Amino acid sequence: MLTILSGPSDLRRESDSYAVTAEFYDILQADADEVRVRRLYARHIADARTGVLDVGAGTGRVTVLALAHSGVDVHAVEPARAMRTSLLTRLAALPTEQRNRVTVHPRPLDELALDSVADVAIGHNMVGCLPPGIREKLWPALGKALTPGGSLFVQLPPARLPTRTIVRLLADKRVGEHVYGGRITMSAVGNRIRTRADYWVRDAEDVLREQTETFWMWPATRAQLTRELAAHGFAQLPGYEESELLAVTLPGRR
Template sequence: MQPDDYAVSAEFYDVLQAHQDEIRVHHLYARDAGDARIGVLDIGAGTGRVTMMSLMESRVGVHAVEPARAMRAPLMTRLAALPTELRARVTVHPQTLEEAPLRGVADVAICHNTIAGLAPDARHALWPAAAQALVPGGSLLFQLPPARLPDKDIMRVFPNQRIGEHEYGGHMVMSADEGRIRTRFGYWVRGSGGALREHIETFWMWPATRAEMISDLEEHGFTPLPGRTDPVVLAMTLRQW
């Protein structure tokens, strides 16, 4: 990841996607964040949906890790608008988790909408860093990547949104491409006279099955949390030695 990754998408994410993602984040992770007693670690914080949810649901410190400058800017703006007592509980780390000096700071780690965008080598580098940041017995929860390549192109259209005199819209197309998934985002802005501007940004995803992810994590001291069978989120716990 480079500091200017998401330079295009950062402008449009909160407008087109964040409301639905906020609902989803609360549904998937709020209970675990509320159970945290030491700290919550948000890996790949983006513009701050998991970070904000964790602050509201918990009473512990929150560590938000976000290396992309473009995504970190709206995150910082969002945090700056919070009351002082909430801001005092959150720390933003402007690097990858592997680069951040975090050791035993959390008993709950959440990685939402991030793992799919990491190549296998990057995933293997992330797991020991996550284990280091968690206390023994801590939980790691993350949104699973797609299990396989798509058989055909998959398109998702974002609901149009109006801000003042301008209308914002966009779509995402996922396509198989030599063992990876090419995810292409298209955004547009329209005024009363028609199109004002259009942008395209492409990301890559690497598929992996649930069993493959569990096997990888077990090599780094994690084991599946019992009773957690959500098809979207994998919940693991760091073994106590």
């Protein structure tokens, strides 16, 4: 998420972002995202022996997976209040044993005193939301939070700007008498990707509500991110050249 790192005052105000999306995300997108999260990270989480760090936890799909598939402590970093509310609601329904192993951090990662707390760190669906200057603050903060020999798995952002407007319609979901729907529209604006999320709620006859939220994304290639991480001591893990993940390890003490 955009708010995992501190920055200029205008970026800090993003801690109240996702206020619209938080209401609609789980009902419209989280089921598909849960399948993706399990496919990408389940086996890595199962290998954790020290802890799991979920960077930009959102509503908690990676966090809950880590609690279910490991016996280690989990650190969930989510400064956005709206997303964190959904995350904590989800955690409240978990068994006490799992809930006692998770700490939710409501501040940016670079403001946290997390030192060698995890041997597995995951950045799911978040790196593309960071401007390059802010993104580069993420790597040393992650390097500090990981143990020597720990691994970082980052879902790659778009590698380039879209050449045309891309529209993705979200599948409708019924909740009682109401049907929730949405649409994601992505287009290039300068060096950024403008992502507009349109949501609506309707009954059998009328649209009852419509709401919109806009996000910005910054494309980055695998090679570019690899170079940034290498500058902070990270080395590539083999076997991920064709994956949608960037996988790196921290060979030794910083």
